[in-house]
Amino acid sequence: MAFDPSTGQFEFQNWDLEKVLSDLKTELPAEALLHKTAQLAPYECDGLSAYRKIPKMVVLPETLEQTQFIVRYCHHRQIPLIARGAGTGLSGGVLPIEQAIVLSLAKFNHIKKLDPLQRLAVVEPGVRNLAISEAADPYGLYYAPDPSSQIACTIGGNVAENSGGVHCLKYGLTVNNILGLKIIDSEGDLITLGGGECLDSPGYDLLALMNGSEGLLGIIMEITVRLIPKPESAQVILAAFDKMSDAGRAVKEIISSGIIPAGLEMMDKLAIQAAEDFVHADYPIAEALLICELDGTQVEIDQQMSQIESLLKNCNAHDLRLSENEAQRALFWAGRKAAFPAVGRISPDYYCMDGTIPRKELPDVLDKIAEFSRQYGLRCANVFHAGDGNLHPLILYDANQEGELEKAEQFGADILKLCVDKGGTITGEHGVGVEKIDTMCHQFHSPELVQFHTLKAQLDTNGILNPGKAIPSLHRCAELGAMHVHNGELPHPEIPRF
Amino acid sequence: MSTDNQINIVEQVEQALKTQQAVSIRGSGSHDFMLADYLENDVVDMTSHRGIIDYQPSELTLKARSGTTLKEIREVLGNEGQRLPTDIPLYEDQATLGGAIAIGHSGSGRPFLGAIRDHILGVGMLNGLGEVLNCGGQVMKNVAGYDISRLLCGSRGTLGPILDITLKVLPKPEHQITLHYELEENTAIETMNRMAGMPLPITACVFLDHRLYVRLEGNEPGLQQAEYKLGGERLDNPDQFWQQVQQQQHPFFIENQQPLWRTIVPTTAPKLELENHHEHMIDWCGGLRWIYSAELTQSDFIHITNVGGYVESFRGQTPTAPSALMTPLQNSFHQKVKTAFDPDNLFNPVLSNFL
Numbered sequence: 018m019a020f021d022p023s024t025g026q027f028e029f030q031n032w033d034l035e036k037v038l039s040d041l042k043t044e045l046p047a048e049a050l051l052h053k054t055a056q057l058a059p060y061e062c063d064g065l066s067a068y069r070k071i072p073k074m075v076v077l078p079e080t081l082e083q084t085q086f087i088v089r090y091c092h093h094r095q096i097p098l099i100a101r102g103a104g105t106g107l108s109g110g111v112l113p114i115e116q117a118i119v120l121s122l123a124k125f126n127h128i129k130k131l132d133p134l135q136r137l138a139v140v141e142p143g144v145r146n147l148a149i150s151e152a153a154d155p156y157g158l159y160y161a162p163d164p165s166s167q168i169a170c171t172i173g174g175n176v177a178e179n180s181g182g183v184h185c186l187k188y189g190l191t192v193n194n195i196l197g198l199k200i201i202d203s204e205g206d207l208i209t210l211g212g213g214e215c216l217d218s219p220g221y222d223l224l225a226l227m228n229g230s231e232g233l234l235g236i237i238m239e240i241t242v243r244l245i246p247k248p249e250s251a252q253v254i255l256a257a258f259d260k261m262s263d264a265g266r267a268v269k270e271i272i273s274s275g276i277i278p279a280g281l282e283m284m285d286k287l288a289i290q291a292a293e294d295f296v297h298a299d300y301p302i303a304e305a306l307l308i309c310e311l312d313g314t315q316v317e318i319d320q321q322m323s324q325i326e327s328l329l330k331n332c333n334a335h336d337l338r339l340s341e342n343e344a345q346r347a348l349f350w351a352g353r354k355a356a357f358p359a360v361g362r363i364s365p366d367y368y369c370m371d372g373t374i375p376r377k378e379l380p381d382v383l384d385k386i387a388e389f390s391r392q393y394g395l396r397c398a399n400v401f402h403a404g405d406g407n408l409h410p411l412i413l414y415d416a417n418q419e420g421e422l423e424k425a426e427q428f429g430a431d432i433l434k435l436c437v438d439k440g441g442t443i444t445g446e447h448g449v450g451v452e453k454i455d456t457m458c459h460q461f462h463s464p465e466l467v468q469f470h471t472l473k474a475q476l477d478t479n480g481i482l483n484p485g486k487a488i489p490s491l492h493r494c495a496e497l498g499a500m501h502v503h504n505g506e507l508p509h510p511e512i513p514r515f
Numbered sequence: 516m517s518t519d520n521q522i523n524i525v526e527q528v529e530q531a532l533k534t535q536q537a538v539s540i541r542g543s544g545s546h547d548f549m550l551a552d553y554l555e556n557d558v559v560d561m562t563s564h565r566g567i568i569d570y571q572p573s574e575l576t577l578k579a580r581s582g583t584t585l586k587e588i589r590e591v592l593g594n595e596g597q598r599l600p601t602d603i604p605l606y607e608d609q610a611t612l613g614g615a616i617a618i619g620h621s622g623s624g625r626p627f628l629g630a631i632r633d634h635i636l637g638v639g640m641l642n643g644l645g646e647v648l649n650c651g652g653q654v655m656k657n658v659a660g661y662d663i664s665r666l667l668c669g670s671r672g673t674l675g676p677i678l679d680i681t682l683k684v685l686p687k688p689e690h691q692i693t694l695h696y697e698l699e700e701n702t703a704i705e706t707m708n709r710m711a712g713m714p715l716p717i718t719a720c721v722f723l724d725h726r727l728y729v730r731l732e733g734n735e736p737g738l739q740q741a742e743y744k745l746g747g748e749r750l751d752n753p754d755q756f757w758q759q760v761q762q763q764q765h766p767f768f769i770e771n772q773q774p775l776w777r778t779i780v781p782t783t784a785p786k787l788e789l790e791n792h793h794e795h796m797i798d799w800c801g802g803l804r805w806i807y808s809a810e811l812t813q814s815d816f817i818h819i820t821n822v823g824g825y826v827e828s829f830r831g832q833t834p835t836a837p838s839a840l841m842t843p844l845q846n847s848f849h850q851k852v853k854t855a856f857d858p859d860n861l862f863n864p865v866l867s868n869f870l
Contacts, residue, residue, distance in 0.1 A: 134708045135783045158712060179658045190656060192665070193633045208844045214781040214823050216625055216802040219837035220849050221674070222632050225665030229658045246714040273573040275596055275686035314714065317737030373654040375574050405655035406574075445656035453659070460659055464646035468856070469661055475851040488660065 019095045020480025022470040025490035027480050029097050029116045034073065037096070037118075041076065044086040051075040060119050063106040064166070065452055067368075067422065072099075072113035079124045081207065081238060087120060088236060089205030095479050100232045102142060102174030105166040107369060108450030110178065110231050114485055120236065122173055128152050129239070136244045137196060137214065142173025142237050146180075149242060158244040161188035164446070165354060173237045179229030181446030183280045183353075186404035187312075190446070192228035194243045200227060200235035203477035213241050231448055232483040234476050248312035251279060252322060253349045256334035257303035261285065264305035265379040267332035268403045271309065272376065274328060276321050280310040281404030282353050285383075288360060288398040288411070289352075295359035298352030301336035307403065308353055310346075356400045357411065364396070364413035368425045371453075372436030373445035376406045385435055386410055393428045395421070407445035408436070434459050449487045457487075458494035466491060516587075517566025519580065521647075524676055527559050528861070529645045537864045540672030542582065542614030545607045548830050550671065553865040559676055561613050567591060568679060569653070576636060576653050578681040581613025588612060598687045600634040601625055602719070602761045613677045619669030622761050623719035623730070626711065626782065626800040628685070632668040639678040640667065643857030653681045666852070673867040674856040688716075688732035693756065694747035696727045700786040703727040704801050708783050711800050715741045721760060722797035723767060730757060760798070767796050771807045774831035778804040780824030787822070789815045805829075838868075 020027040034052060041050055051057055052074045062069040078084045091098045097117040104111060113119055125141035128149065132138070133156035138149055146167040150159040163182035164170055170180070175191045176198065188194070197213030211224030218224070227234060258264040264283055271278065284292065284306045293300045300306055309325060311318045326337060340346035352359075360367050374382050383399065390397045396413040410432055414425040433443040433456040443449070443456045457466075469488045474480065531538045539554040542561050565582035572595040579588060585599065586608045592598050602622030603615050616638075621630040637651025640663070650663035667677055698706060700722065707720035707727060716733035728750065731741050742749070750756060759765035768775075771794055778787070782801035790812045796805045808815075811826065819826050827835035838846050853860075853867055860867060 132783070133712060134705070135781060136708075136712055156712070157714070179662070181656055185656060189629065189633060190658075192662065193629055202844075202848070206844050208848055209842070210845070210848075212779070215779045215825070216630070216782070216799055217619075217621070217779045219669075219825065219827065219840040220845070221670050221852055222619070222665050222668040223848060223852070225632060225662045225668070226852070229662055234661075246712055249714045269573045272575060275689070277686065313716070313733070314737050314740050316740050317716070317734055320734050320736050373652075373656045375571065375576070375654055377571065377574060402656075407654075407656045440652070441654045442652050442657040442659050444659050445654070446658060448658055449660075457659060462649075464642075464644075465648050465650060465660065468642060468646075468648055468663070472661060472852065472855040475855040476848070 020474060020477075020484065022474035023467065024492055025466065025470040025488060026492060027484045029095060029484070031116060032094065032096055037074065037094075040090065041087065045076065045078060045083050049077045049079065049083070051077065060101065060104070060113065060121070063104040063109060063111045065107050065109040065450065068109045068112050068451055070113045072117060072119045075119040075121055077121045077124055084120070084236065084238065085201055085205045085207065087118075088201050088203065091118060091481050092204050092479055095481060097484050098481050099483050100177070100236045102171035102177070103145070103169050105170040106174060106178060106450065107371070107447040108444070108452040110448050110450035110483070110486055112451050122171070125173075125238065133158060135214065137241055138244055139239060139241050140172055141239060143171050146170050146172055146175055153244045154247075157247050159247050160242050161194050161245055162191050165357070172240050172242065176228055176237050176240055177230065177232050178448040179446070181402070181407065183282060183402060185402065185446075186281060187277045187279045188245070192225055195224060195228060195240060196243055197241035198224060198227055198237055199239035200237055202235050203479065203482050207238065208235075211241070229448070231450065231487040233473055233487055234482065236482070248279070250315045250318055251310055251312040251346060252318050253308060253310045253340040253346045254322065254325060254329070255300065255336070255338040255349055256307045256309070256329045257301040257336040258305040258307065258332070258334055259303060260333070261305045261383050262380040263333045264307050267307055267329055267334060268376055268379065270328045270332060271325060272404070274324060276311070276325065278309050278404060279312040280308065281402070282308040283401050283403035284308075284353065284356060285399040287396065288356050288400045291359040291363050291398060292352040292356050295362055296351045296355045298348050299338065300352050301338070303336070307334070308349060353400070356398075360398045360411045360413065365415040365417065366413075366422075368412040368414065368429055370408065370410045370412065370429050370432050371444050371447040372433050372441055373405070373407045374436050374439045374441035376403070378439040378441070379403070379406070382408070382435060382439060386432060389428055389431050393424050395425060395428055397428070402445070405445070406441065430456055451486060454486070454489045454493070455497055457489045458497055463491060466494070518563055519566070520564040520582075521678055524559055524561070524564060524678070525641060525645060525647070528641055528676070531557070531861050532643070532645050532859065535859060535861070537861050539863050540617070540676045542611040542617070543584070543607065543609035545610040545614060546618055549834050550866065553834070554863070555865070561676060562609070562611060564678065565611075572597060575684050576681055577684050578653060578679060579612055580679050581611060581677045583612050584608065585610050585612055585615060592684055593687070596687050597684045600683065600685050601628040601631060602757070603631055605762050612680055616668055616677060616680060617671050623721060623757065623798050626802060627718045630668070632665040634683045635664045635668070635680060636683055637681040638664040638667060640675050641678060642675045643859055643861050647678065651681065655683060671866050672863045673853060675862055689734045690738055691730060691732045691753060692738050692742065693750040693753035694729045694731070694742060694745055695750050696747045697725055698727050699725070704783065704785060704797070707800050710745065711782075713744075715744065719757065720800040728756065767794075767805075773807040773809050775829045776806040776808060776811060776826050777829040778806055778819060778824060778826040780804060780819065780822050784822040784824060788818055
């Protein structure tokens with residue numbers, strides 16, 4: 018058996034490239050089959066470029082039937098298959114593994130239907146996130162989830178990762194904005210999941226199951242997305258704070274006041290300085306900066322904004338700056354949106370984390386991160402979606418210095434464990450991929466991991482779909498020894514220890 | 516009132532596993548009209564596992580045991596100026612949170628505020644091996660592991676008992692108004708969909724008895740502006756109207772004794788051309804059509820399929836098997852999920868065969 022659900026272990030046999038090429042050529046044109054090193058190089062990694070591996074082969078089908086053929090073939094031959102969108106993911110979710118074929122869905126890039134009255138669009142997986150909103154724009158509609166990579170990332174990848182963005186707090190994640198899917202299952206059959214044009218469907222919520230399943234349960238071939246009216250107006254207020262704890266309190270006060278901002282972001286001093294030097298967004302330099310966006314009709318915003326201004330002042334905010342027009346609003350966002358590359362300018366390398374915590378834990382977690390930073394001797398810039406408690410600490414390091422990458426990874430793992438211990442999670446929106454596979458052992462116990470593997474085994478009997486990602490094997494967790502001892506019991510008692 | 520009955524529930528499931536004697540998972544029985552005939556003799560009663568475990572108004576999260584009544588949750592939230600999302604249907608005071616998720620039906624806010632599943636952040640559950648699983652969490656964003664929490668929506672107890680649930684809750688809007696218009700049905704369907712595409716704080720659209728009702732929620736200036744744009748008349752006592760719809764206490768739901776059908780169609784589907792005239796009501800901005808009928812004809816079913824929807828009996832008729840509404844491949848996908856959670860088919864097996 019290629020895949021053992023009781024442990025999550027898998028093993029795939031070597032296969033002969035010439036034989037597979039000639040088999041696939043019966044249904045696919047030669048140019049859809051990439052196997053020369055130069056052709057394969059772009060597929061060696063995704064947005065997490067610290068992990069790289071040249072795949073043995075890449076296929077670029079153009080039709081549904083070709084894709085089904087590939088999946089059926091891989092199922093029968095027990096060849097691992099890794100579905101890939103634009104490759105902008107940040108967790109190594111499409112990192113090739115030994116003996117895998119990478120299935121690029123780049124050619125499925127058509128918007129098949131856009132119905133403004135019904136407020137939905139039916140799109141292929143390779144359509145870029147932003148392209149949907151651009152197509153809907155003439156009708157005053159847009160697709161709400163806006164991951165920072167939205168100009169490049171594709172909707173298929175967004176579904177696989179359940180991507181977020183800066184407007185999640187008010188408008189939800191990908192899972193909340195998808196109405197239906199067509200997927201190819203592990204045996205090559207095409208199945209419709211969810212309601213599609215309907216707002217309900219009989220049975221389990223399989224649509225939710227597919228969202229964020231990181232390519233392990235099926236290949237996403239068509240997505241029905243919900244479009245919503247573009248707000249008439251949006252306005253941003255910036256607020257500077259001398260103490261991080263005051264900024265944290267302001268976040269709490271805003272949420273408690275009953276206002277749900279369209280975006281509520283925070284940056285620390287190192288991130289503010291880097292962003293300001295890079296894009297000159299007119300940010301006040303302070304210990305913490307809060308960026309709060311409200312949207313709606315202008316009269317609604319005016320009333321809420323005056324409420325927010327007084328809340329901020331009560332929390333010792335200073336240098337309040339309210340966007341006066343669209344250009345200024347864009348400028349205020351530019352600094353935040355450029356925070357990652359801005360930090361990239363002040364350090365040879367950085368490592369971006371993605372933990373989520375209950376908002377109330379923010380001040381405490383930031384103190385601990387500062388402590389880790391001193392302990393590891395590495396700087397850390399903090400950028401976060403404060404409204405939903407999603408942290409993106411950026412750990413600064415130099416990969417050319419021996420041991421620094423390992424130190425950065427250890428620092429990152431400590432932050433993620435801290436997030437779990439505070440009642441949060443190791444990943445808010447970037448996914449587990451290969452990057453957080455080990456910290457998964459800290460978040461989940463053996464019964465949940467076995468349940469995940471059992472579910473996978475039922476839906477993918479040969480375990481061919483993106484094996485080794487997202488859910489760690491029990492052996493891996495046991496070997497790490499990084500598990501928590503729950504109620505005095507050793508984790509994974511079913512696994513022998515030596 | 517708070518009682519932690521998890522130990523007994525686990526014991527009951529372990530016993531079922533040992534004896535291979537199937538059990539049914541049951542909440543308050545508020546949906547007995549739909550499910551009672553399909554339950555086993557041995558029932559795992561979830562109502563005794565109740566109580567709010569954690570409520571953090573400033574986090575917008577609430578964690579409660581599955582047997583907690585929706586009524587209690589609503590009261591506790593109301594004290595903090597917050598509410599449950601999306602008008603979860605509430606047919607009796609004893610209805611539980613776990614039951615609402617197992618049924619998975621959403622109220623009038625569905626097209627605008629999301630479905631129940633959109634507000635679930637995490638669950639604790641028991642699988643068919645008697646193991647407690649904790650999935651999701653208590654934070655707004657969490658993509659670690661498969662989304663088991665939302666998967667359970669609509670599972671009707673067939674994947675295992677839900678022990679506790681963490682919900683994202685919403686602040687209560689400052690004000691609410693409801694505008695109404697006398698319109699012919701097809702005009703009303705088009706109008707509500709057009710309105711829903713406008714950047715206005717609309718949170719529900721219902722059509723009943725030649726009248727379109729549009730609910731708007733927000734702050735006073737925003738509502739005044741929206742009212743100016745949309746025209747129409749303001750409804751007196753709108754809270755009562757929406758509460759009656761949510762609790763199925765509106766005369767529409769009380770006065771007709773015929774079987775009631777729940778019909779799900781694309782929101783823009785025009786008036787359903789059924790063979791006979793049937794009293795009906797449109798909710799979900801066109802997406803849900805409640806129909807009274809002693810019997811729908813074959814051509815009625817075909818018509819509903821042709822407009823892209825499906826119909827299930829809701830009350831007063833033999834329940835429609837979800838499997839009857841699925842393709843064989845969809846059905847097989849469901850069965851695989853069921854087997855993964857409950858390999859011995861211990862939980863609500865008759866209902867499971869339905870899938």
